[in-house]
Amino acid sequence: MQDENEPKSVSGRRWWPSWRPTSISILRNTEAKILDCVQNDLWARFVSLPNQDRIWTLTVTNKNLLKAPKPVAQTPLVMVHGFGGGVGLWIRNLDPLCHSRPLFVFDLLGFGRSSRPHFPMDPALAEEQSVSSIEHWRHALAIDRMILLGHSLGGYLATSYAIQYPERVSHLILVDPWGFQHMPLDATSGSAKSGFPRYIEAIMWFFGLFNPLAVIRAAGPLGPKLVNRLRPDFNRKFEDLFDDDTMTQYLYHCNAQTPSGEVGFKAMSESIGWAKRPMLDRVHLLPPSLPVTLVYGGRSWMDSATGARVAEQRPNSYTRTVVIEGAAHQVNADQPEEFNKVVQSICDSVD
C-alpha cells in the first residue's frame, strides 16, 4: 500500500523536450516495480520536515506480527543508503530484516525521491544539513531510539548523527563506511613513485570541476544505456528478482534528476574519494556506551583494517568488525543472506 501525496510541480512543464529521458514519475514507476517484490506490509510516504523538505520513507512491518502482536515494542531498525542510491537498493534486505521489528528506510536528503535542496559548499555545513534532516525525520516519525545502519556515504552520515544525537541510537552498524581514513599526504602519487603525468592530473582536475555523476546527466538520451554499460553488475546482483535492467534504470533515474545530494557529497569530499573531515578524527566523540559494529565486504576496496583503527580510538567500548566474504562494496546486495544474518544477530542483541 502506498500513500503518496506527490508534490505539485512548481516549475510546471516546459514546452521543449527534455535532454534527459527522466522524470519524477518515471522514477516512481521504476521504484514501484522494485518495491512490488516486498512480501510484507509496506507503507511508503513522504515525511515532511519543518523546513518543507520531504523525505521519501518506507516502513516495512511483518504482516504476521499484527496477528500475534508481541508484548514489547522493539527498537526499530533504520537503514541509510549510500551515494547515488535509494531505498530500492535494500530490496533484498527489507523482507528478512522486518521479522522481529519495524524497519525504516528512507532516501537521504538530495537523493532518490526525497527533496533536492541546495547544499552549501562548506563541508561542515553540508554534513550538518544531511544530519539534521535525519534528526528532523526521526522527530517527525516519533522514533525514540533506533538501531542505525549506514552504508558507504550513509555510514559517514550515520556516524556523524550518532555523535550529535547519541541518545537516539542503540547500536550503530556501519557497512563499508566511507570517509573514515585521512587522505595520505602522498595520495597523489599512489602507485608509481615517479608521480603521474601532468595530463592525467589535468584531466582529473577538469572532471573535479563537475559533480561526480555529471557524465550521466550530460549523456542525455544515452544515459540509461551508459549506466547499463558501466554498472552491469547491479543488474546481475538482483538478477533473481528482475531479469531485465530494472536496477540500472532505477539508478539512472535516481541520479539523472537535478543534482543535490551529489553537491553535498562533493562539498564533503576532496580529491575524488577522501573526506575533508575524516571520521577517524571524530569517532572518539561517540559515547563509550554506544556499541558499534563495522561490516566490510571481503572483496571491497574499503580497507577492513579501518575497523581496528576505530576500535583503537574507542577504548573500553564495544567495537566489532565483521568481514563478509565474497561481498564487494554493495555488501547488502552481494551477499544478502550473510548480511541479513549479521544484521539480524546484532538486532537480536539489542532487544
Added chain:
Amino acid sequence: MFDLTKEWNLSFAGCGFLGIYHIGVASCLMEQAPYLIKGATKIYGASAGALTASMLASQAPIAKCCEDVIETVKEARKRNLGPLHPSFNLVKVLRTGLQRDLPANAHTLASGRLCVSLTRVSDGQNVIVSQFKSKEDLIQALICSCFIPIYCGLIPPSFQGVRYVDGGISDNLPQSELKNTISISPFSGESDICPRDTSFNFHEFRFTNTSIQINLGNMYRLSKALFPPEPKIMAEICQNGYKDAFRFLEENHLLKLQYPTAGPSPPEVVNTCCCKPIVMETTKDWMLRRLRLLREWHWWLDEQIVDNLPAPIKKVFCEACQQKPGLYAHVSEMLPVRVASYMLLPCTLPVVSAYSVGKRFVEWIPEVPADMRWLAGIAGDVAGGVYRQTRRGGPADKTSDGSLRNCMSLPPSLDNNSLVERDSQLSGFALSALDLSSHYRNIPTGPSSQDSASPLTLCSSPRQICFFVGSQEESD
C-alpha cells in the same frame, strides 16, 4: 572464503601492456602456490590476459615470457609515436614471440583448459574457445584475442575460419562473476587479485566485466595500457602483481610454504641477483654515470623495485633496464635531439610510413585471397540485407527473439541453402560448406571427432549454446 574442495578457475583480465602485472601474479602463484595453477579446471583470459593464461596452461617458462613482454615494450617505445608508429607491428612481434616460446605441444596442454575470450566480428558477441588443433591454431587464437581494431591493424585476423577481434571488447574478465573463479586484474577494483589503492572512492565503472575504480592510480594505469611505460615502471607493475597475489594467498590461507621462513622471497634469491660485477664498467659508462650526477652503481634499476620477484624474472628486468647500447642511445635521448626528431616528424613520417606500409603489404599478400573473400562476403551481406529489407519490409524479426536477433547478422527466415552458403563465405576456404553444416548439427549430440574443429561448439556460456541450438533449428 575460497573453497578448495570444489573445482576452481583462474581468469586474467585484458589490459594491454599492463600484462606484465599478470606475469608478476603468475610468478607468485607458481612460486608460492603451484597447486592453484595445476589444479585449476579452466584458465580464462582475454587479450593480454590470454597470453599469460596460455603461458600457464602450456607450462612455458615464465622468465622467457617476461622477456618477451619487455622486448615488445621496448620495440613499442623505440620510436617517436610509440606503438602508433606505422613500423611497429604488434601482431608480428607477438607472433614471433609466441612461436619462439610456447612449447611444441602447447596446444595439447592448453586444449580444454585454456579458454580464450574473443569477440566475433560478424555480430559482436563474445565467444570463448578452448580447443586448439595445433600450436599455430593456438597462436592464432591468442592473436585474435589481442587484436585491438585500428590500433593493431584494419583487417581482423581469423581463427578457424571465423573473424575475431580483441576479447576485451565483449568480455574482458570471462566468468569473473562465478564465485569459484579467481579473477586477476591490474586495475584496482573488485577483482580477487588486483592492486589496492588507498583510496576510499566508491565511484566505479565496469569495462565489459572488469571492475575499475575511478581514482588517480587507475587513470594512470589506463593511460599506460596501450602506451607502455619504461622498463623500470614495468618492473614495478610486475612486482605489484607479485605482492597483490601474495596478499591474496595470505588472506585466503592458500599459502603452502615449502620454506619454513615466511616472507615473499626465499633468502637464497637475494644472492643470485643479476648484476654484473662492477669491474665490467668501461670508461664510457663511467663518463656517462658521472654525467648522470653520480648515481649509485646499480642506478639502472632500484633494487627495491624488484626485490620480491623470483630470481629469473628479476634478472630479466635488471638486464632490460640496464641495456643502453652505446653512445647513440644516450645521444638520442637528449632533449634537443628528441625535440629535433619530433620536429622532423612531418618529413620523416611519410617516408617511414610508405616503407612500412609496403612491408606490411608484402607480408599481407599470402592472406589477400581470404581477406578479400571476407570483405566481399560482408559487402554481399550488407547489400543482400538491404535488398531483403526493402522487398519484404523487414522479415528479420519475425521468428527470433531479441537475443537471437543480436546473434545473427542474417535474417533467420532464409532457407537452408543460403545459410550454408553464407557461412562458407564467412569461414573462408578452410571448411567446406558441407563440413560446416555438419558441425552445426553435431552440437547437441555431445562430443565427436569433428567437434574439435569448430570453435563454435565450445562456447561455455549458456547464452552461446542457446544461440547455436537456435540457429541449428532454423537451418533445418
